Amino acid sequence: MTRPILVTSALPYANGQPHFGHLVGAYLPADVFVRYHRMIGSDVLYICGTDDHGVANTLAAEKEGVPYREFVQRGWDVWNDVCGQLGISFDNFSQTCREVPHYALAQEFFLRCKKSGHIVRRDIEQLYSPKTNRFLADRYVVGECYVCGHDDARGDECPKCGSWLEANRLKNPRSRTDPEDKLELRAAWQFELDLKPFSEDPLVKPWLTEFRKGLKTNVSKFVFEKMIEGEGLESRPITRDLPWGVPVPNVDLDGQPIEDVDGKVLYVWFDAPIGYISSTMEWAERENKDWRRYWIRKDGEDGARLVHFIGKDNIAFHCIVFPSMLAWQQVDGDYSLTGPGKGEQYVLPENVPANEFFNLEGKKFSKSDQWTIDIGPFIEKYGVDRTRYYLIAAMPETSDSDFIWRDFKARNDKLANAFGNFASRILKFVAKHFDNRVPALGSETLDRVTNEVRTRTEAMARAIEEYRFRNALDEFLGLAEDGNQFLQDTQPWQLRKTDLAACGAALHQALQYLPALSALAQPFVPGLAASLRTQLNLAPRGAGPLLPSERLAEGHALGEASVLVAKIPDEVIASELEALRGTPED
Numbered sequence: 271m272t273r274p275i276l277v278t279s280a281l282p283y284a285n286g287q288p289h290f291g292h293l294v295g296a297y298l299p300a301d302v303f304v305r306y307h308r309m310i311g312s313d314v315l316y317i318c319g320t321d322d323h324g325v326a327n328t329l330a331a332e333k334e335g336v337p338y339r340e341f342v343q344r345g346w347d348v349w350n351d352v353c354g355q356l357g358i359s360f361d362n363f364s365q366t367c368r369e370v371p372h373y374a375l376a377q378e379f380f381l382r383c384k385k386s387g388h389i390v391r392r393d394i395e396q397l398y399s400p401k402t403n404r405f406l407a408d409r410y411v412v413g414e415c416y417v418c419g420h421d422d423a424r425g426d427e428c429p430k431c432g433s434w435l436e437a438n439r440l441k442n443p444r445s446r447t448d449p450e451d452k453l454e455l456r457a458a459w460q461f462e463l464d465l466k467p468f469s470e471d472p473l474v475k476p477w478l479t480e481f482r483k484g485l486k487t488n489v490s491k492f493v494f495e496k497m498i499e500g501e502g503l504e505s506r507p508i509t510r511d512l513p514w515g516v517p518v519p520n521v522d523l524d525g526q527p528i529e530d531v532d533g534k535v536l537y538v539w540f541d542a543p544i545g546y547i548s549s550t551m552e553w554a555e556r557e558n559k560d561w562r563r564y565w566i567r568k569d570g571e572d573g574a575r576l577v578h579f580i581g582k583d584n585i586a587f588h589c590i591v592f593p594s595m596l597a598w599q600q601v602d603g604d605y606s607l608t609g610p611g612k613g614e615q616y617v618l619p620e621n622v623p624a625n626e627f628f629n630l631e632g633k634k635f636s637k638s639d640q641w642t643i644d645i646g647p648f649i650e651k652y653g654v655d656r657t658r659y660y661l662i663a664a665m666p667e668t669s670d671s672d673f674i675w676r677d678f679k680a681r682n683d684k685l686a687n688a689f690g691n692f693a694s695r696i697l698k699f700v701a702k703h704f705d706n707r708v709p710a711l712g713s714e715t716l717d718r719v720t721n722e723v724r725t726r727t728e729a730m731a732r733a734i735e736e737y738r739f740r741n742a743l744d745e746f747l748g749l750a751e752d753g754n755q756f757l758q759d760t761q762p763w764q765l766r767k768t769d770l771a772a773c774g775a776a777l778h779q780a781l782q783y784l785p786a787l788s789a790l791a792q793p794f795v796p797g798l799a800a801s802l803r804t805q806l807n808l809a810p811r812g813a814g815p816l817l818p819s820e821r822l823a824e825g826h827a828l829g830e831a832s833v834l835v836a837k838i839p840d841e842v843i844a845s846e847l848e849a850l851r852g853t854p855e856d
């Protein structure tokens with residue numbers, strides 16, 4: 271029996287304004303992976319939701335004077351719309367502010383980690399705001415990064431060097447909401463998750479060895495060279511004094527009170543990834559399915575393949591922190607709990623394919639600087655398939671990359687030529703000279719096309735399994751180029767005048783590229799794949815193996831040919847650049 275596959279995309283902050291950088295980072299590659307696996311008939315589930323408890327949300331909601339719950343609901347609507355427009359095909363898109371089932375599960379995670387001895391209570395000094403009479407959670411604080419010196423580091427993390435930070439160690443700390451507020455260090459306490467034993471933990475260690483082998487170099491370097499073997503792991507606070515979040519439970523698993531936790535909530539990085547599980551539970555409840563099939567494995571069994579797609583700012587959480595939380599749910603004793611029971615444990619991730627950053631024409635996307643592209647209008651204008659095609663082709667898989675308007679046109683036009691024109695040239699020709707039916711193969715064979723389709727299909731499958739989506743896309747386009755080369759070599763246009771049977775035989779072969787192309791296109795550009803199938807007069811493709819490829823039989827009546835991909839005129843790109851830069855191009 272093949273293993274189920276559980277795919278997650280990073281939970282977006284409800285307050286975040288989605289831009290193409292987010293979408294190519296964690297959503298589009300996951301969607302390609304999931305669509306591919308659905309196509310070949312895998313048992314695959316795709317889960318996401320918004321991350322609602324971040325301090326970024328409370329900050330923004332307070333600034334606007336909107337209740338937290340209303341604020342994050344708006345954020346969910348925005349993300350749900352944008353992902354829908356781009357065809358991101360989640361099986362469930364939840365919210366971490368939903369008390370059922372998320373709050374109870376997050377509290378259980380806390381209690382189990384505590385019972386298994388991984389949570390410590392620590393007295394700390396915390397920045398206090400005399401003006402507002404409260405301790406400031408770390409993102410309410412900005413200051414100078416004590417690792418790289420960046421002047422505008424957040425209290426939890428430096429946006430420049432990516433280091434985890436402690437707010438009370440920032441140089442020149444100031445309140446983000448009120449720079450005049452003279453912050454003071456005062457005594458406080460929080461619960462912390464002690465990550466020090468992580469890499470030597472008996473459950474974690476064997477997993478970590480395997481996990482490392484499969485990671486992309488950029489991810490592996492960060493996790494192992496920078497974090498585990500470099501800086502080393504410490505304990506991290508998992509509670510905060512905030513009015514918005516999952517309340518810290520006040521009774522432990524054994525019914526003993528946990529003192530003094532009024533006003534404390536689980537810190538967002540602890541509760542957010544649990545959202546992957548609660549979103550799965552929500553899906554299972556709705557669909558009458560079993561969420562445990564994807565999250566729980568029995569001792570000695572492999573369990574599901576868990577794959578987290580994320581942006582590079584989330585690597586540490588998904589490769590170290592969340593796995594530690596999953597592993598540390600083991601507790602002895604008879605408790606009535608939701609998670610793994612005796613002889614069971616949560617699955618740990620098989621891979622965490624993280625992408626790098628995606629910029630716009632050499633600069634960061636920025637709504638406030640108007641250096642951006644509005645996703646909705648863009649997709650309306652250029653269509654979802656061309657948008658997906660370009661974003662996948664330009665994806666920052668191994669290093670940062672850019673949205674470049676001229677590159678968008680160049681790649682689109684290449685798709686139009688190699689793929690779109692290839693299909694429509696053949697189909698129009700067959701309509702005109704062969705009554706729109708697949709001509710006879712005669713004494714020719716399909717060896718060449720069969721071999722090329724097999725080579726490209728296998729290479730695409732390998733690239734997708736290795737999270738090399740740009741290469742996978744190249745194989746799709748490469749098969750279209752193979753088809754063009756076939757036409758070059760056999761010249762059916764010439765043959766028609768001299769040998770109609772030979773012309774028909776060449777077209778019979780050339781036509782066989784098209785069902786294969788519709789399959790290879792499906793994970794990337796599902797709309798184009800479907801249009802091509804309509805033009806071939808084929809029913810939607812059922813799930814199943816890609817090889818052997820479908821064959822169009824002699825005499826099969828084809829559909830009506832039309833333009834699959836239109837080219838983009840130069841003037842359109844010039845006016846887009848002018849709108850972006852605010853001036854005409856030189």
Ligand SMILES: [Zn+2]
Binds near residue numbers: 416423
């Ligand atoms: Zn820094």
